[in-house]
Amino acid sequence: MTAPHNPRFAWLTDPGDRGLAIMLLAPLALLVTLIVVYPVLRLFYTSLFDHSLTSGLPPRFVGLQNFGLMLDDPTFWTTLKNTLLITLVTVPGALIMGLAMALMANMPFKYHWPVRLSLLIPWALPLAFAGLIFAWFFHSEYGVVNDILRRFGFQPVIWFNSPGWSMTAICLTVIWKTSSFMALILLAGLQTIPRSLYEAADVDGAGKLRQFWEITLPLLRPAIAVALIFRTITALQTFDIPYTMTAGGPGGSTATLAMYIHQNTVSFLDLGYGSALAVVMFLLSMLVTVLYLRMIRARG
Template sequence: MTQQLVRPARRARPEMSEKQLAFWMLLPAALLLLAVVVYPVGRLIWTSFFDYSNGPVNPPYIGLGNYSKALSDSDVWQALKVTGLYIVITVPGGMLFGLLLALLANLPFKVRWPVRLSLLLPWSMSMAFASLIFAWFFNSDYGVVNDVLKRVGLNAPNWLSSPNLAIVATSITIIWKTSSFVALILLAGLQTIPNEMYEAADVDGAGAWTKFWRLTLPLLTPSLIVAAIFRTITAIQTFDVPYIMTNGGPGRITTTVAMMIQQQTLQFGNFGYGAAIAVLLFLLSLVITGFYLRHIGGER
């Protein structure tokens, strides 16, 4: 009589709960966030508590000494003033110019791709390359801008050597470079507005300005807020354009906070002081972003 072997039944694996599944799905993203955001910021804060002015070997712990020095440093306040000036000029300028470009790209052209492709060109160009192009445009000897001014009989100023004009030239460069990014965000927002709403407004006899002010602008507000937040954060971190076009000059007229951080860390080797200024800049970004979300965007 043949003896039959009976295999034991396999135990069914217990199903994961939704919380467990969410934990394992989010764990890789959390680890990546910890590696690229939390650890660098924590390391930056830790470095700001030490004095590296005498070298990187065994720097003494000075607590909040670097922060106290930064808050009483006239150069820091001057750099903060310049950064604020760039925010006041380039953020509204980039938003306004970007809105005009988005409205233009959203018009019912038969062939839209050349207009929309023109939005991508400034955005796809590196900030350093754009800065070099505009440095050539505003060159006092052979620049395109001064050549045009001379041809129409106007004086050709030294754009990058004059304190006020250096701010103007670098601000124009930043607005040109960043407005395309704003336009892309706003164009995406315009695409979400149903055409039926404009058709209903036409039936009611609304004109172009009324439709823009009463229909387009309110429905585009969320996109405007997102664009303003990104644009303000990048304006706070302004570095490339003034560094390449003027190197912070003439004097320290175009030296931003980000440029001062670079000078303190890479040029002077004072990592603790530079880290303290960077932490203060990071806190400023958080405060401005919180203001946007709470007072401009409204509580959701």
């Protein structure tokens, strides 16, 4: 004899499409809550307190006072300006280089695997290691870059002795390091474009340049948008390369917002003000993401 059917638990045996989707996504939602939502909420909560571990005093609620302190903090504005400058220079630079590398890796020649393998090398290198390598490349006495300049008859440059040249070296390093990431995403987008479109364009007499503007670029826009979102967010969080190349020097002229957060939280143990700075970085990242998504939706 079978047990009578209990309608109260019928959704467990026949949940339907919506119920099945909820059951499958519930563990992921719980995981995201634990590793993303809770830390962000905790960050906002800590930013509302005067919480300095060096003072020996318990945390004291101060509301938005930490955010008010930023308005009169010249170091905050300097690091924010440097962060935005790195973002505005390196994101388009990495996109242009990444697109060129992706087009080269997508060319229909027989032995294209070395090109595709070369895309993985910069991406696989740790950020701090890349910073140390390029700090040696741009060394004023025995660096590779100055040696090349001497061979072509130019005067060597003391790269890390002036704010302009230091920022230039950092931006070039960041572009080299991140262009491979852009290239990998764009290469995946290129491989989804049907070859029949290019064959039809050849029959119609369209040249390679016109095919690029009329076929490749429009169909590659979703991949470009995804690459720009990830690259812009990581550019706003730039830390490792400037830290290992210049440590923010000379005179703090190349320090980024992430480095200032690290200084306040790790060096000064000021968790309240450091959390407020991190909230600003988080809001900037969210603003960039929303703007990109609105652009994608508008074009769609």
